Amino acid sequence: GDQVKQSPSALSLQEGTNSALRCNFSIATTTVQWFLQNPRGSLMNLFYLVPGTKENGRLKSTFNSKESYSTLHIRDAQLEDSGTYFCAVNTGANTGKLTFGHGTILRVHP
Amino acid sequence: EAAVTQSPRNKVTVTGGNVTLSCRQTNSHNYMYWYRQDTGHGLRLIHYSYGAGNLQIGDVPDGYKATRTTQEDFFLLLELASPSQTSLYFCASSDVGRDTQYFGPGTRLLVL
Numbered sequence A: 001g002d003q004v005k006q007s008p009s010a011l012s013l014q015e016g017t018n019s020a021l022r023c024n025f026s027i028a029t030t031t032v033q034w035f036l037q038n039p040r041g042s043l044m045n046l047f048y049l050v051p052g053t054k055e056n057g058r059l060k061s062t063f064n065s066k067e068s069y070s071t072l073h074i075r076d077a078q079l080e081d082s083g084t085y086f087c088a089v090n091t092g093a094n095t096g097k098l099t100f101g102h103g104t105i106l107r108v109h110p
Numbered sequence B: 001e002a003a004v005t006q007s008p009r010n011k012v013t014v015t016g017g018n019v020t021l022s023c024r025q026t027n028s029h030n031y032m033y034w035y036r037q038d039t040g041h042g043l044r045l046i047h048y049s050y051g052a053g054n055l056q057i058g059d060v061p062d063g064y065k066a067t068r069t070t071q072e073d074f075f076l077l078l079e080l081a082s083p084s085q086t087s088l089y090f091c092a093s094s095d096v097g098r099d100t101q102y103f104g105p106g107t108r109l110l111v112l
Helices: none
Strands: A004-007 A010-014 A019-025 A032-037 A043-049 A052-056 A059-064 A069-074 A083-090 A098-100 A104-109 B004-007 B010-013 B019-025 B031-038 B042-049 B065-068 B073-078 B087-094 B107-111
Touching: A004 A083, A010 A019, A019 A032, A019 A083, A019 A104, A032 A059, A032 A069, A043 A052, A043 A059, A043 A069, A069 A083, A083 B042, A098 B042, B004 B087, B010 B019, B019 B031, B019 B087, B019 B107, B031 B073, B042 B065, B042 B073, B073 B087
Parallel strands: A010 A104, B010 B107
Antiparallel strands: A004 A019, A019 A069, A032 A043, A032 A083, A052 A059, A059 A069, A083 A098, A083 A104, B004 B019, B019 B073, B031 B042, B031 B087, B065 B073, B087 B107
16 A cells, blocks of 8 residues: 555635645654645655754644654645645665655645 | 766657767766656656766666766667657766756657
8 A cells, every 4th residue: 555645635725824734654764854846847855854854934744653644734725835745754764765646736826 | 066967969860770869967976877757657767877997777767778878978878769668868966976966958758
């Protein structure tokens, strides 16, 4: 089965609202990364997390290693937040091997 | 910001064809990676490298070879392309293994 599961698989938000994306994993990891793939296909890194919380503007992400999940909170969603959000966990100690979830497709509408 | 470039951006070949995808990073990163992205599978790691001359096998290596000629350049080789290799290919780099990965713009490959 999938070792990294993201939910929901798709989400539609009205501009200005808030939401949370979830990433559950069944493999041991010490780091979690979140990426946004924009509608043109480009992948941008959002967060690199060790256990704990980071915040960047309207985005906040938490990695809970004890319960094997991570969340990405989006506050005051904007149209440019639309795209596919991927979480990825590092499964190879210092090798950099990432296992990705299947992504959450987010559409922000006026 | 890390700079990772890929070429070509789009490629069409026929079954059995020989294809080389190129990736260059200009930030002196040690680690480089090749992924493929397919609907329903997310991104999957094909091969990766710790440095020039090094190659490590990823999670979906069958049908692919790779070569890291310099610290900057990492190539993905499809010597007998098959339609199942039609995909969007991404290259990425990171300074060390446990670090943020920076992705290139991707190469769309169509195997007819």
